[in-house]
Amino acid sequence: MSTMLDVTIAYLLEKCANNNYLEFDTIFDEVETHFVEKWKKEALDKGLTYDQIRINKIGELYRLLSVDSRFVRNSKGLWTTREGFE
Numbered sequence: 001m002s003t004m005l006d007v008t009i010a011y012l013l014e015k016c017a018n019n020n021y022l023e024f025d026t027i028f029d030e031v032e033t034h035f036v037e038k039w040k041k042e043a044l045d046k047g048l049t050y051d052q053i054r055i056n057k058i059g060e061l062y063r064l065l066s067v068d069s070r071f072v073r074n075s076k077g078l079w080t081t082r083e084g085f086e
Contacts, residue, residue, distance in 0.1 A: 004061050005068065007034045012071075012081045021078030028061055 011030045015022060032039075032054070043053040065071045065079060072082050 002034070004031050004035065004057070005064055007031045008061070008065070009070065009081065012079070016080040019080070021074055021076070021080045023078055024062060027079060028058055031061060
């Protein structure tokens, strides 16, 4: 089973060639497409709304990107993978 970081890495390696950067929301939207059904089930199991789970997942992904050295955020708040990472 892939993780949010697995999906993010694959997506950024595909979309961020040639020093391209993406907005966090764009990255999260891609991650969400892979996990939406799992998150809906999680919301149901925990008695929460999907929006509550989604907000938690947004924060979780942002934190993961911030602490993982494979990702770089520029001064405009856009993200890419660290140069040399494959």
